[in-house]
Amino acid sequence: xxxxxxxxxxxxxKILRRDRDRWNYQYNLGRWEGLGDINELARFSVIxxxxxxxxxxxKVLEIGAGEGYLQQRFDKTKYxxxxxxxxxxxxxxxxxxxxxxxxxxxxxxxxxxxxxxKFDVIIINEAIYYGGSVDKVLGRFNAYLEQGGxxxxxxxxxxxxxxxxxMMEASTFSKIxxxxxxxxxxxxxxxVLSGK
Ligand SMILES: C[S@@+](CC[C@H](N)C(=O)[O-])C[C@H]1O[C@@H](n2cnc3c(N)ncnc32)[C@H](O)[C@@H]1O
Numbered sequence: 394x395x396x397x398x399x400x401x402x403x404x405x406x407k408i409l410r411r412d413r414d415r416w417n418y419q420y421n422l423g424r425w426e427g428l429g430d431i432n433e434l435a436r437f438s439v440i441x442x443x444x445x446x447x448x449x450x451x452k453v454l455e456i457g458a459g460e461g462y463l464q465q466r467f468d469k470t471k472y473x474x475x476x477x478x479x480x481x482x483x484x485x486x487x488x489x490x491x492x493x494x495x496x497x498x499x500x501x502x503x504x505x506x507x508x509x510x511k512f513d514v515i516i517i518n519e520a521i522y523y524g525g526s527v528d529k530v531l532g533r534f535n536a537y538l539e540q541g542g543x544x545x546x547x548x549x550x551x552x553x554x555x556x557x558x559x560m561m562e563a564s565t566f567s568k569i570x571x572x573x574x575x576x577x578x579x580x581x582x583x584x585v586l587s588g589k
Contacts, residue, residue: 420459425484436547454514457523460488463477464488465488474512478503480503519581521546528565531586543585545583546586547583548581561582568586
């Protein structure tokens with residue numbers, strides 16, 4: 394990166410104090426396009442596999458979905474509704490070309506979003522970090538789970554996430570299953586939990 398670009402980048406990161414502005418800035422730079430790479434596919438495939446197997450033709454809500462790579466890797470014949478939501482309007486706008494009658498891209502902050510209906514599966518894929526705590530996020534969205542509905546949560550193995558793994562271990566939501574996906578760049582701990 395040229396020095397001038399690097400300085401602009403540092404200044405912008407400091408100035409853009411609002412979370413949404415920071416994420417928009419990064420999405421505008423294409424900083425998160427790598428999430429669409431083949432070396433992230435295993436994580437998305439495991440999450441989609443759990444959702445499609447446990448709730449065939451289910452209604453899916455994804456929180457902090459970014460540009461929607463997970464939705465784009467689902468078999469569309471295997472869900473009846475998919476809301477791909479994120480706080481970044483730039484990310485949501487980039488995903489809107491994948492919308493159809495049962496697939497919606499929605500701007501939503503997980504800390505105050507009130508969906509207009511209930512879902513069979515709620516997915517928080519590498520985004521729970523922005524909701525305060527594991528049980529705070531699950532507790533908020535439990536109200537939007539259908540009877541028998543499930544959560545699927547991915548938390549990556551970065552050592553800075555130790556507290557998040559401890560919170561998941563201590564969650565008051567019952568675990569149905571969990572697995573570890575070792576990708577080229579990172580390791581992901583994926584947990585399936587039942588609603589209350
Ligand atoms: C690491 S990215 C993960 C994106 C996507 N889930 C994936 O795995 O490809 C984290 C995402 O969380 C979103 N985010 C951050 N704070 C949020 C909030 N309060 N509510 C909703 N989304 C948020 C960001 O805009 C970003 O798209």
